[in-house]
Amino acid sequence: MAQPNILIFDSGVGGLSIYQSVREQLPDANYTYLFDNEAFPYGELEDTRLVTRVAAQVRAVCAHHDIDIVVIACNTASTLVLPTLRQQLALPVVGVVPAIKPAAAISQKKIIGLLATPATVARPYTEQLVADFAKDCQVVSVGTTALVHMAERKLRGEAVNQQDLAAILRPFKGTVDTLVLGCTHFPLLRDEIQSVVGDSVRLIDSGDAIARRVVSLVSLYSDERATVATSKHYAYATATPIKADALADFIRSIGFTDVSYSPAFLAHSLHGL
Numbered sequence: 001m002a003q004p005n006i007l008i009f010d011s012g013v014g015g016l017s018i019y020q021s022v023r024e025q026l027p028d029a030n031y032t033y034l035f036d037n038e039a040f041p042y043g044e045l046e047d048t049r050l051v052t053r054v055a056a057q058v059r060a061v062c063a064h065h066d067i068d069i070v071v072i073a074c075n076t077a078s079t080l081v082l083p084t085l086r087q088q089l090a091l092p093v094v095g096v097v098p099a100i101k102p103a104a105a106i107s108q109k110k111i112i113g114l115l116a117t118p119a120t121v122a123r124p125y126t127e128q129l130v131a132d133f134a135k136d137c138q139v140v141s142v143g144t145t146a147l148v149h150m151a152e153r154k155l156r157g158e159a160v161n162q163q164d165l166a167a168i169l170r171p172f173k174g175t176v177d178t179l180v181l182g183c184t185h186f187p188l189l190r191d192e193i194q195s196v197v198g199d200s201v202r203l204i205d206s207g208d209a210i211a212r213r214v215v216s217l218v219s220l221y222s223d224e225r226a227t228v229a230t231s232k233h234y235a236y237a238t239a240t241p242i243k244a245d246a247l248a249d250f251i252r253s254i255g256f257t258d259v260s261y262s263p264a265f266l267a268h269s270l271h272g273l
């Protein structure tokens with residue numbers, strides 16, 4: 001099997017859920033994970049600034065690590081930045097969109113939930129997904145950044161407040177039979193969300209679909225790259241977070257060597273942004 005260099009990008013730790021899905025399919029690949037926690041959360045960032053920041057960082061990492069495939073593991077960023085990156089980079093760029101199509105297909109009640117950031121819920125792109133693939137469904141949407149922060153805190157060793165979580169998820173209780181986790185942070189709270197909505201609600205995210213897409217792209221050039229004995233996993237952040245040690249411990253536990261905070265090549269790419 002070839003050993004591609006895969007970059008996975010997010011504003012925070014949510015993209016680690018995508019990394020885990022992709023790594024299950026491509027365990028021998030080289031992975032670089034970049035999270036722009038300096039500008040977190042992206043759901044509250046102005047559109048033009050978001051596109052400029054993401055493009056600058058992705059270009060910098062691609063140059064530094066000779067990346068073969070870029071995965072924008074952030075629903076909010078994917079709805080905006082993909083056209084720009086595909087113009088600027090001569091390599092595949094994969095985005096993440098809410099899994100509305102599979103949710104609509106498997107729903108028995110034809111009442112599905114969409115749990116995402118406020119920005120993703122409001123995007124015309126999301127509205128078009130519903131119009132294209134869920135015309136026969138009632139869609140109950142909840143936009144929240146609170147769960148994004150919960151997921152970040154969970155990976156820093158803090159307990160999830162189940163009462164706060166239940167209050168956010170209340171619109172789905174007793175209504176939907178399928179719930180789309182429309183932010184890559186949310187699968188990190190899968191067990192907690194499932195305990196609130198109940199086992200009768202099926203949770204759907206984009207991880208497996210993204211992994212299949214990356215595998216298909218790897219196959220396009222798998223014979224051209226030599227295989228080496230050990231894959232390399234790098235992780236970078238644009239700022240040092242609170243409880244950085246706890247987060248670094250988690251990231252190491254899933255396969256990365258360490259986390260580098262504000263490396264020089266990234267700081268230079270973001271100068272003035």
